[in-house]
Amino acid sequence: MAPNRQRLHTPLCALLGIDYPILNAPIGTAAGPELAAAVSNAGGLGMIAVSFLDGADAVRQAIRRVRALTDKPFGVNLLLEWPQEERLAACLAEGVALVSLFWGDPAPHVEAIHRAGALLMQSVGGVEEARHAQRAGADVVLAQGWEAGGHVRGEIATMALVPSVVDAVPGLPVVAAGGIADGRGVAAALMLGASGVALGTRFVASSESTVPDMYRDLLVAAGSGDTVFGGTFDIGWPDSNMRTLRNSTMRRWIEAGRPPIGARPGEGDTVARRADGSAIPRYHVTQPAPGLTGELEALALYCGQGVGLIAGVEPAGQIVQGLVREAGALLASARGHLD
Ligand SMILES: Cc1cc2nc3c(=O)[nH]c(=O)nc-3n(C[C@H](O)[C@H](O)[C@H](O)COP(=O)(O)O)c2cc1C
Incomplete structure (x- = not known):
């Protein structure tokens, strides 16, 4: 067992079959198969956002490319601002472990996702949206705080949102996102009751992201x-x-x-x-x-x-390892911060 595994193991790890409760957040076209596979290979959960891929064939190709690079679980993300039935069907036919949905009602898609044996993670920006996701049958809720990069659903900051969502959806693992960029943020999110964290901006700044x-x-x-x-x-x-x-x-x-x-x-x-x-x-x-x-x-x-916490560009696997090391050490010595 890896040295920090026990310290950073949460119920989300068992649910997803991963070592560390660290996800690269879906970051549009910036996270291709290379980035997602690097995160999964490092023990986290890699995610690709497939909303902007041109049809089912492109979705299938992206998923197969991740598979060629890792035998670990990974997730796909779809934005419900646009009809996604065709892309979702392609993801499910490919047997993805986790479907992450954002910006819309997950209810119409829950049955198909579960029938295919996948888990549903719904991104939310508020407590009512989280409760609705739980009632609809989501398996995980991602609470996205206002600090987050990209499209932001709510106007509540991560520090206040995460514990409120944790309280609102008893029994569901909550993933915290928004403003988390180093091990201190990871440790803080876990202390707020999150079962995992998703980092977006930090991984845009990784070597494997596709951005210029x-x-x-x-x-x-x-x-x-x-x-x-x-x-x-x-x-x-x-x-x-x-x-x-x-x-x-x-x-x-x-x-x-x-x-x-x-x-x-x-x-x-x-x-x-x-x-x-x-x-x-x-x-x-x-x-x-x-x-x-x-x-x-x-x-x-x-x-x-x-973004102010990002000091340089690193390979995604190294980012995961650093987060695990730093958060693990902080949580193990939390009392060291007190008088
Ligand atoms: C470049 C970029 C693209 C994004 N694209 C998506 C997307 O396609 N789907 C999605 O659900 N969220 C998207 N997001 C939001 C992220 O999933 C996540 O909520 C956010 O990055 C977390 O905040 P952080 O950037 O402070 O880590 C995007 C964020 C960024 C920075």
Whole structure:
């Protein structure tokens, strides 16, 4: 048994068949099979987000690629903002261990997920949403605090949200997400009653993420106050809030007095193009990804407040090991912090 295994073992580990209760959060196109497999191989649970893959074939290929890189369990994530039946069916036919759903009602999908022998993890931003997920049959709830990078469901910070959700869904393991970027955050989340943690921004800054180096470098240089929460990158996903880095697009918008949609500076500009040549306008929801060209710095650079804790780029497996070591030591010596 690995030295820290017992110290950081939670009921979530037994449920998912993993050594450590550490997940890479779904981070859109930034987490490909290489990143997910590295996290799973290090004893955590790797996740790929398949919402943006082009149809069932692409989903199958991504899952098979993770399988080729690890024989450990891993999860897939789908955003319910868009119809996902076809992608979900492909995931279930491939026999994935865990389906993570976000931004919508899980109820219509629970039966199919369970019939296929998979577990359902529902991401929530509040207590009512967590209760609904439990009633609908979710096996795990991910509580996403307001500090989180990417699309953010609620407006409650992790410190207050996690224990409230833990109390609201007795018997269900809760995974904490939002602002957790080092072993101190992992230990704190477990003390709040979480059974696991999911880190997004920290893994965007890993060697295996698919983002351009420019994005990783900006994350390493950023402080915890360098993110903005709001609905600015609304094109392609309207009426949603997200947390991003204060990049050139955000700075122009802030300097213009945060004008409403339709009156924003540079609205209508093409800032980047996809591999097929199609244009990505300023304020579009797309994050920098392989195959995109243009002014990638001006795209939505999803990023949580924990970014100020990221000191450098590391391989994902090393990140998992460091989190386990640091959190394990802190929890073992927690009394050492008291007088
Ligand atoms: C680049 C990026 C992309 C994201 N894409 C997704 C996604 O596709 N699906 C999803 O459920 N959450 C997505 N999220 C939210 C994360 O799953 C998670 O809740 C968040 O990263 C946790 O906060 P942290 O970044 O402070 O660790 C994304 C977050 C980031 C940073």
